[in-house]
Amino acid sequence: AAKSSGRDRVHLFSPSLREAARWRLEVATKLRGDAIDQLVVHYQPVVRLDTGQIEGVEALVRWQHPERGLLSPDTFLSVAEETGQIIPITRWLLRETTRRAAEWAADGMALRMSVNVSARHFSAETLVRDVRVALQQSGLPADQLVLELTETSVAEDPTRAEDQLAVLRRFGVRVAIDDFGTGWSSLAQLFSLPIGTLKIDRSLIAAAERVSVGDTGAVLAAIVGLTRTLGIRSVAEGIETPEHLRLVREAGCDLAQGWLLGHPMPADRLREWVREVQR
Numbered sequence: 001a002a003k004s005s006g007r008d009r010v011h012l013f014s015p016s017l018r019e020a021a022r023w024r025l026e027v028a029t030k031l032r033g034d035a036i037d038q039l040v041v042h043y044q045p046v047v048r049l050d051t052g053q054i055e056g057v058e059a060l061v062r063w064q065h066p067e068r069g070l071l072s073p074d075t076f077l078s079v080a081e082e083t084g085q086i087i088p089i090t091r092w093l094l095r096e097t098t099r100r101a102a103e104w105a106a107d108g109m110a111l112r113m114s115v116n117v118s119a120r121h122f123s124a125e126t127l128v129r130d131v132r133v134a135l136q137q138s139g140l141p142a143d144q145l146v147l148e149l150t151e152t153s154v155a156e157d158p159t160r161a162e163d164q165l166a167v168l169r170r171f172g173v174r175v176a177i178d179d180f181g182t183g184w185s186s187l188a189q190l191f192s193l194p195i196g197t198l199k200i201d202r203s204l205i206a207a208a209e210r211v212s213v214g215d216t217g218a219v220l221a222a223i224v225g226l227t228r229t230l231g232i233r234s235v236a237e238g239i240e241t242p243e244h245l246r247l248v249r250e251a252g253c254d255l256a257q258g259w260l261l262g263h264p265m266p267a268d269r270l271r272e273w274v275r276e277v278q279r
């Protein structure tokens with residue numbers, strides 16, 4: 001029941017090799033200056049598979065570039081990672097998204113807010129303070145904030161990761177492991193961490209569909225079974241077709257996200273979407 005959101009489509013600007021160096025320099029320079037004001041956040045619904053209700057949203061950053069249009073994060077976040085600008089960007093995002101979630105909650109639309117945190121920020125001293133400040137300034141209850149971390153960012157330094165996660169958990173903030181299935185981290189290590197949610201990468205959903213002729217998504221069902229045992233909630237990413245939806249429902253996933261269920265959209269559109277779709 002998702003509305004087409006053609007207007008919100010991002011561009012995957014792919015510069016030629018010669019242009020690439022210039023683009024990196026432009027990104028590095030601009031993101032240090034006024035471009036941070038040109039960043040916008042889109043919100044993608046995360047839907048409960050049992051009731052169909054919206055449970056929360058994932059915040060996804062875009063760059064409203066004055067000449068090139070709405071740019072996908074893939075075009076500029078890797079440069080921001082290298083230069084370290086990812087930290088002030090995420091700090092801004094934490095403030096913006098918690099403020100937005102608090103505003104929605106005050107308006108009767110309480111939604112859990114998921115924010116992506118890069119490995120670089122996760123291993124930095126400032127993350128805990130940035131999260132605390134955002135929660136204090138917005139007044140958002142800590143359990144309404146979910147930090148999404150990739151497998152690789154926790155695997156880099158597991159001891160440090162455990163400490164960081166313990167502090168965040170003491171605040172009451174939730175943590176999700178993102179893109180599960182794309183890395184090769186040790187399952188034992190991953191599941192020894194205090195995580196609340198596992199987001200299953202869309203490559204696994206697509207793979208499950210391909211082998212589903214005889215043996216319907218056995219791998220998927222096994223992963224979901226494991227999360228159940230450990231008391232971790234599972235989110236299936238990249239649900240594009242009714243077949244994907246059927247597959248992840250059968251596997252027993254708790255939550256799902258994808259174009260079939262709702263595209264990422266600007267805040268005001270999400271507000272409308274919830275009113276229209278979730279009556």
Ligand code: C2E
Nearest residue numbers: 060061072073074116117118238239240257258259260264
């Ligand atoms: P991600 O965290 O895995 O986010 C999901 C990506 O999948 C988003 O791409 C989303 O638009 C896209 N997507 C959603 N539904 C579908 C679907 O049904 N099919 C397909 N093929 N794709 C779908 P987006 O917005 O281009 O972001 C790409 C990546 O950039 C994100 O992957 C995340 O790793 C990173 N990113 C985005 N926003 C932020 C941010 O604010 N901070 C950080 N550190 N990283 C971000």
Ligand code: CA
Nearest residue numbers: 058116148178
């Ligand atoms: Ca994510």
Ligand code: CA
Nearest residue numbers: 178179199237
């Ligand atoms: Ca993901």
Ligand code: CA
Nearest residue numbers: 150178179201
């Ligand atoms: Ca990703």
